[in-house]
Structure formats: structure tokens, C-alpha cells
Amino acid sequence: MTFTLTSSAFGEGAPIPDRHTCSGEELSPPLRWTDPPRGTRSFALIVDDPDAPRGTFTHWLLWNLPADAAELPETGRGGARLPAGALQGTNSGGAQGWMGPCPPPGGPHRYFFTLYALDAELGLPAGAEPDAVRTAVERHTLGQAGLMGRYARR
Numbered sequence: 001m002t003f004t005l006t007s008s009a010f011g012e013g014a015p016i017p018d019r020h021t022c023s024g025e026e027l028s029p030p031l032r033w034t035d036p037p038r039g040t041r042s043f044a045l046i047v048d049d050p051d052a053p054r055g056t057f058t059h060w061l062l063w064n065l066p067a068d069a070a071e072l073p074e075t076g077r078g079g080a081r082l083p084a085g086a087l088q089g090t091n092s093g094g095a096q097g098w099m100g101p102c103p104p105p106g107g108p109h110r111y112f113f114t115l116y117a118l119d120a121e122l123g124l125p126a127g128a129e130p131d132a133v134r135t136a137v138e139r140h141t142l143g144q145a146g147l148m149g150r151y152a153r154r
Helices: 131-138
Strands: 004-006 031-034 042-049 059-068 110-118 141-149
Touching: 004 059, 004 110, 031 110, 059 131, 110 131, 131 141
Parallel strands: 004 141
Antiparallel strands: 004 031, 042 059, 042 110, 110 141
8 A cells, every 4th residue: 555645626747726726716725645654643744836936935834634634625825624733834925824826927837745644743833934844744754645736827
């Protein structure tokens, strides 16, 4: 069995629908995962765009998702539909929560959704910055699953 991450909104390498971007409702896409590693105590999610003009842009930092969780529904920036106990960090736009793709007009950007299975909950406060979240995640990762979508603004 392999730890996998999928979305009903788009497949691996496929376009991310406008609904989940700045051109639409800017809802996070629904995500599902299966077969996390044994010993998983929580999950963390990081969404990055490495094609941003000024370097990698982090669109979402989310951690302390419960170990028994297997999905995330669509949610807006406020995260009203997130599981109890889940915390969100400060994205590269300076806000907490999901920030939908909004690249400059031109070719498509790649958006990497990486879900980490962790051996502990992270002791970070809400609003933590990307570097702090990445460092904490690296210390506790048991496994990871990924999904990449593309988006180009017209």
C-alpha cells in the first residue's frame, strides 16, 4: 500500500479549476488521502508554487490535522470547515489560510500539494511562518504524499 493524495477537483498534472483560484471562489480544493504510514499521529499540508516570479510562493500551511482524518473538504481562507485542532500558518501573501493560485498572465504555474504524515503534533502557534513550519515538519516526517496541479491566468 502506498500513501497517496488525490483531489476530486483535478488529477495529477491537470489544470486546477477556476473555482479554487483568484479567478473564482478561491476555495481550497477537496483532498483525500489513503494508506498513511504506521505510527502517524498527525498530518501537515504545504502547498507551494515554485514557478512564482520571485521564487517559491507558499499558498497554504496547515498542520495538526488529526491522525484519523482522511480528507479535507473545500474551505475558504477562514478555514471554517477544517477539523478541530488544525492550525494554519501565514502564507507568502501575508495571510493565514488558503490563498488560491493567482499567477501573472502567461504560461501555467505548477502547484505542489504535499501532505506529510507526522509522528507527533507540531507545537507551533497559528500563523507560523513557512520556514518554521517546514523545519518542524522535517523533524517529524514519517512519509509524504503529493499532488501537482497547474494553473494559468488568462
